Amino acid sequence: MKFKSRRPQPRALVAFFLILSIFSLPASSSSSSSSSIDDVKSSTIIHQFKEAPEFYNSPECASLTDNEEDSSDRYICSEEAVHVAMTLDTTYIRGSMAAILSVLQHSSCPQNTFFHFVCSSSASLLRAAISHSFPYLNFQLYTFDDSQVSGLISSSIRSALDCPLNYARSYLANLLPICVRRVVYLDSDLILVDDIAKLAATPLGENKVLAAPEYCNANFTSYFTPTFWSNPSLSLTFADRRPCYFNTGVMVIDLERWREGDYTTKIEEWMELQKRMRIYDLGSLPPFLLVFAGNIASVDHRWNQHGLGGDNFRGLCRDLHPGPVSLLHWSGKGKPWVRLDANRPCPLDALWAPYDLLNTPFSLDS
């Protein structure tokens, strides 16, 4: 099924966003804002987005079955489903919607995809927005308690990385139902252009907990501070493995093995150490590297063409890495929707634009 998006006139778009920006409050302020502002905000967010078309399974897809009797949780435990986990917040909802649409559009069995959304506030509003744009989506929303992790966060080099929800990926094994054994975690600033079932089917071997594309040419040393490397016991962390950098924005996780090994606690232990002595500068990534680097199953690089947002400081335009592409990831400071709105897009942002569900008063299709 094809989905067309109509690009409005630039000047009209600017005018529209001037109006919109009056209502766009940061997610973290929602708990303290008055209910009338919440009402305005909720109707703004829900009606901001178009309804995506319905996507259908191809004939060879398995039919979903569920062990659970409770029909309100249809397919949540299905073994045939591809389970996808993402976080949702009011700031990145536009990116999340585009990511969801891209997953469905390139999946040969879109009706066999089950989304697990984690949010820390505005749950009913986000649920309404997703239901409005994806009326046929199999999904469940989970509330992540910020206080579970806020005491463990130390400030990083980019403040957006310090948001508690950014750490929710370490808690998926606790948040999702026990019956979900494998999940694909995806960031909100990416687009799939290939069937997610292929990524979800990555072999994890006898004992690997996690799979992700590895980058062994990246300078691994630079992800940790001299304090870390000069400490005799800490520097032994990687002594018996060959650690490589991987990006935590795209991961296949065996939740059963994660629970067995209690990896959430292992990650928290490194975060506690970070509070006492600064062993790294980035946010949620380094604890994952400390626990898993050198011990993960490899995924082809086509599944995370990362860095399209530019670096963590300036957000310069980046080109694709050589080789085939199944997933485009705007990691880094610059986000395609921000650059498109500002009329200063990078060339590759044009690949994101067709998945944008943002509705404008000036577009005729909605």
Ligand SMILES: *[C@@H]1O[C@H](CO)[C@@H](O)[C@H](O)[C@H]1NC(C)=O
């Ligand atoms: C890797 O990074 C470290 C720390 O930032 C630096 O001292 C070292 O020279 C780098 N190595 C290479 C090969 O670039």
